[in-house]
Amino acid sequence: MKADLLAAAISLIFLTVTIRAIRKRQLTELMAILWLSVSIGTVILSALLPLGTFNSLSRFFGIAYPPAMILVFGMAFVILFTFRLSVSLSRLSARQKILVQELALMRAQAESERTE
Amino acid sequence: MLAPDVRDAYSRSCVVVPAYNEGPSIEKVIVGIHEHMPGAAVVVVNDGSSDDTEARARAAGALVLSLALNLGIGGAVQTGYKYAMAQGFSYAIQIDGDGQHEPSEAHHLLEQLLAGEADIVIGSRWLGRGNYVAPRNRRYGMKFLESLVSFRAGTRFTDTTSGFRALNRRAISLFAEHYPTDYPEVESILLARHHGLEVREVPVVMKAREHGHSSIRGLKTLYFMVRITIALLLGVVGGENS
Structure with missing residues (x-):
């Protein structure tokens, strides 16, 4: 459970950093879109962690250790x-x-x- | 005395002198060029030197193209070729700013160009004239390059790292457009061959370096060798417009 919270915290911090960088115009449009999708992706992934979706996903790809x-x-x-x-x-x-x-x-x- | 056709060719030649921190030797080089290559325009490409290369070159009567950032030998030499191209020179002769190349030897290169069989003529230390001696470990490296390039180009080259060269208009126009960046001497031979240009060597006398060190030493030697080997195997390595 603690690990889930840690993952959620890290991904939220990453999302904040990305948004700040975009608002300060430190990234070109393409890079902004890329990093925004990456950080939103990690947020979604960390939200999925407690639901066990992760294990079924890795089983789908044939990876034994999630x-x-x-x-x-x-x-x-x-x-x-x-x-x-x-x-x-x-x-x-x-x-x-x-x-x-x-x-x-x-x-x-x-x-x-x-x-x- | 110079033959009349060589004199005429000098008056249509641009001497390109790449120089990076060559303050101690640049004046002597320029004076030598004025003396032995009458009528030729002298262009020093100052590759972001931190010493007084630019001032000394100007004082000696050369036109100086000063690069705002250090581009390395390839980018510097190419700037000279771009100048020669834009100004309509028929020939370009490259002479290092460190005093290794003798301007009094340049006519051998030019004569070979004027014979019309080559687009690029390279002055070689190893064809019997002069008694230039390189340190032993460098000699092995040079031998290695020589055999690779000779194999790839189908002709025997003895001095692939020599920067003492003469180019005709066709070669100037190619190099103004495409020229390798990092260690350009070897790759440029292959590039020229790839574009159907004829490259020849003539024997020249060279002096040992008067000051400073070769730009290729230490770990860079390894990088240089690996890079050249890849270039020889894959064709030319390097980015767009390089």
């Missing part, structure tokens, strides 16, 4: 998400490189026009 189900899905999410972050980080640094180069070229151009 908490392992969380680990499996959690890890899958984390791996996919960090991969996605890597992709966008690479894209950002490629774009940043172009901007830095363009800036240097334009600065040189402006300078040569000034001295002419």
Whole structure:
């Protein structure tokens, strides 16, 4: 029972943190929607804990030890998400490189026009 | 004395000098270029140096393209090629800012370009001229790269990490568009071959580094080797526009 309460508390805190971040506009729209659904998802999951739905769900997936189900899905999410972050980080640094180069070229151009 | 066609080519050349904290050597390099490559435009790409590289390069009479952030050698060199492309130069010659490459040797590269059989000419330390000696552990690494690249490119390359290069307009236009970021020398050979460009080597004399260290050492060596091996196996590694 205590564990159920702990899970509920953690997921509610996570939901609050997400909502605050969204209101402060710290996340882009896509990321905001993603994290909002994740935090609502965890709230629902923790509410389901005391009802035993969890055990039947893990039985459905053929996972004998119910908490392992969380680990499996959690890890899958984390791996996919960090991969996605890597992709966008690479894209950002490629774009940043172009901007830095363009800036240097334009600065040189402006300078040569000034001295002419 | 330079042959008339080399003189003419120099007057249509842009010398690209990537420099990161090369304050102690940059003036000498630029003076050498002015002396041995008459008529060529000198462009120093200052890759976010924290020393007086920019001021010294300007004082020596070079045009300086200053990057607001340190991009690494690949991003710096590419900036020079973008400049050469936009300004309509027929040839670009890349010379390191640390004094390792001798401007008096550049005409060997250019002559090979003018012969019309290559789009990119690389100055190699290991083709018999000069007596450059690399530390032993580096030599093994270089040998390893050399055999991989030679295998992949189908031609023998002896100095894949050499940054002493001459490019014609076709090569400039490719590299202005696509150029590897981290350790670009090796990958750029493969990139050029992939786009159907002819890459040749000519023997040159190189000096040992006057100050500072190679950018590739320690754990970075491992990263470098792994990266190059992957690049050779999968084609080119690197992101969009890299």
